[in-house]
Amino acid sequence: MTVETPIRFSPLSEWQDDFAQLPTGLQVRELPYLTQLTLRVAPGSAAAKAVESALDITLPGPLRAELSGDVKVLWMGPDEWLLAAPEGLQDELLAQLRSAIGDEFAAVTDVSAQRTTLALSGHLVREVLAQGCAIDLDPRATPVGSCLTTLLAQAPITLVVRGEGASSVWLLVRSSFASYLATWLVDAGTEYRGSSG
């Protein structure tokens, strides 16, 4: 009997053609299947230190993301972080963290399929986001590494600023809202149709 690898589908796997039609100033790409774990731990606790030591990072403070390593760490709340890593690492990372935490108190949960990630880049990104997001994306207000859980249009998102002036960002969106958000982004591109943008 042959072992077949089961086929999987990301929430926006059918949107590639629509994204390709967007103006060059608004490039949208889904980063599917990222490993995502929710970490809940009291900052500064023994468990938090164990996680930091295991990942060789410092858990970022409010409204910040730690983007330097393979495991990106996104601040989601006063005692909550989302760890985002390349695909396929969820079991390994979960085991590694739970082992590091040991008998200390923290919760690590696999939520890899809960959200999908959109990478947006181009000079129109900031303006397009401003059509639906109340956050000030001026680099003086939200420098690279900012991480904000907010609304884009009517979809709850987590926004990670990757490039200066929001020239590139990640949007993490719950899977059920992904097609709404994609519809909104493609619609936003209408304004710039035919422009050199």
Place this chain on the structure above:
Amino acid sequence: MNTPFRAPGHGHVDRDTTLSFTFDGTAYTGHPGDTLASALLANGVHHVADSIKHGRPRGVLAAGAEEPNALVQIEAPFPEPMLTATTVELYDGLVARGLSGQGRLSSEPDTARYDTMHAHCDLLVVGAGPAGLATTLAAARSGARVILVDELPQPGGSLLGSQELLEGAPAKAWVDEVVAELDGLADVRILQRTTAFGHYDDGLVLALEKRTDHLGAAAPPHVSRQRIWRIRARQVVYATGAYERPVAFDDNDRPGIMLAGSARTYLNRFGVLPGEQAVVFTTNDSAYPAALELADAGVRIAAVIDAREEVPEHWRTACDERGIGIRAGHVVTGTSGIERVTRAHVAPFGHGDLGERQGIDCDLLLVSGGWNPAVALFSQARGTLRYDAGIGAFVPGEALRTVRAAGSADGTFTLSGCLADGVDAAWQALSAISRTGQMIALPTPAPLPEAAPTRVLWRVPSPQEGLDGVLQFVDLQRDATVSDVLRATGAGLRSVEHVKRYTTIGTAHDQGRTSGVMTSGIVAEALGVDVADLGTMRLRPPAVPVAFAALAGRNRGELFDPVRVTALHPWHVEQGALFEDVGQWKRPWYYPRPGETMDESVLRECRAARTGVAMMDGSTLGKINVQGPDAGVLLDRLYTNLMSTLKVGRVRYGVMCGVDGMAIDDGTVIRVAEQEFLLTTTTGNAAKILEWMEEWLQTEWPDLRVHLTSVTEHWVTIPLVGPRSRDVLALVAPDLDVDNDAFPFMSWKDTTVAGVAARVCRISFSGELAYEINVPAWYGITVWKALYTAGSEFGLTTYGTETMHVLRAEKAYPIIGQDTDGTITPQDLGMSWVVSKKKPDFVGKRSFTRAENQRDDRKQLVGLLPVDERVLLPEGAQIIATSDIPAPPVPMLGHVTSSYRSDALQRTFALALVRSGTRRIGETLYVPLDGRTVPVTVTDPVLFDKEGARRDG
């Protein structure tokens, strides 16, 4: 084409380009830069509409947003009701007609795009007149982030409507120079055609930008026509200018009667002469430059009627030079004319009594009763207003911490004063956010003699006995007169807010810009109180009319409200499922086969689940991971039953109650590990229950070592239901021992389903043998399709929410929120067994001991079987005790909460909440329906498989 009322050499319209438009069925021409009003006046058209109540002819009173009369309906290229002709930019092909008060919404959908833009700044400046430009420049040079919004197509504000000089040159040169510098600064954004209409908390200002309205049919369809700006500003300066106000006198509403400053604007901004022979009636200096500039442009000024006894010498000299007679201490008492004013009646009014009247022929009567600072937005921001007796107007009081006014909006009426005040406002605003404003060199205006005081005059007494104020219009749009105001005060009203509501003054599109302060003055006179103490009407957003389409922006059509879908959604669509909205979710409702009615589909789906095998998409169920040493303790406190005793590998059903003991949610709890549970919530309550649990954890029991994590969307959940479900599962989960002993009811296993790591629970929401298969959402479709294929030999049928409801109702499994309404306890649902007697405490426990909760005549969940087994009771139907409907009030025993056709029972049935329901089992009750009553038998709520024989297959 002949437009006889254009003044050569005046105005900023582009005379090299001609635009055609149609008004009230007649073709006219105008030029780019015109408004509809200026183009009509250039064609000699003054009568624009008839008034709403009395049908009196009305003309153009003003040149901007304060216009009370000239409402028009745009017919083409896009229909739009109730715009002011003074703010509609002219474009080629415009078709409009005058409106008598009320417009008509188009029956055609508006295909234009509308959108929203968020913006942030240190300083928002509203108004690009002299004060606003000075503010902007001073702030921008300091490096602040500045947004300047201005309602006109071009910057300059009042400078566009006057002939004032700066540094000896036309003021426009200075405007151009300032704007050129601002345009070069990265942190400055200038938005023309943009009107701030609302000031909200925390420095949020909403503004409407009309982006392509002025392009008419040439507007590119992909560009949004209007945009709502949501501007968050640390500091706001309102340099919104001032509105001239008229004086009330008899027949003051005829076409050809116009505000003096507006006539000046028509001349200087549009190159339009609003008449040939004018009478100017004023109470202050500001009408003189208007009279002189119009005279120099060719209008014959028949007389200046100045209510003041003393006329400043320099104005008298300038009038003498042009042969203009001034009648000091006189007023206009009334007018003649029908379609247009033909004569002004003038009389001395030295000491409060009218002298002998005299008529002066004119086709234009210009009026100036003084100027009201435009304080609407400052007032919305909760800025207080102060009455300035010198100008007879309300001006901003103290600046707020983050909001201030500048220029004539602040009561400063000279050009040099406005410029200086603008800079000062910038400095103060910047200082308030710990920045330093820059010194800027201000241009010097031509020297002006010192202004003489205004004579504050709200109205002229009626010369006709017995008709005092009857024909003196205060709010021209509402056709409300001085006599209406006096009737209000006569009825005992003493507040302008009450007078406003009694008379409707100030409630039209123009928000009483020309009538509000006049009303305060007239009320004050009538009551014999100081207008300063009386105050004026509070101004509310929106300051200008805003289309709902603009407010909706892109949130229309498929973006109206987010549609949430599961990973299996594309399959459901492909299979022709019909969908039910559950909150924002789209859930398959049923899967009709060709030619099937809904009833037929649901009966077929039910039959498959009860006799073969069926599956549905249950992914929308809320799922919460609970981890930590105290996880069991937390769940024991929140569920009515005991959860901490659950063994790893097992599943338990649980109910949560509010502190009042009423059921708020139910679901299953599985114990994943010693310190880890996974619970489900109902679809609609997923977020609410997570917040409920977090609230208890964070505010009441922070000592508990537990963390909660929502995992709702990580999993696709597939209930596989029916006597043959075991056979199907065995085919796709070869590693799983599906034998009943190895995998008993209310247990779960991790295994591989269709090659995918899955968690399978043996739980049932139908009473049948059933499994719930959970896989990471990415693999949902693959597993679903594998089940579908494996089940084909057993006739596997997909079913939707409707069938799910029927199956669970046959077993009396309640839906919280459908069979309950927030007043129903678990005991009322016949579920005493789910309420622990052993636990020391849990949320809701204390309330169960209340006398009210112990009453035996509470409403309880029962089954209802219509005596006629074909009758389907409507959900929500009331239940009464008698076959005849007694006289009202009819005693109601309860209502139907769920009602379906049952394939298993071969009849209709219902669940209901009925007073003393349990005791009534066996009784016949009645449901009023379509004018008759339907007899129903009360039964135990469980109508199918009471003994539970089917759950193990």
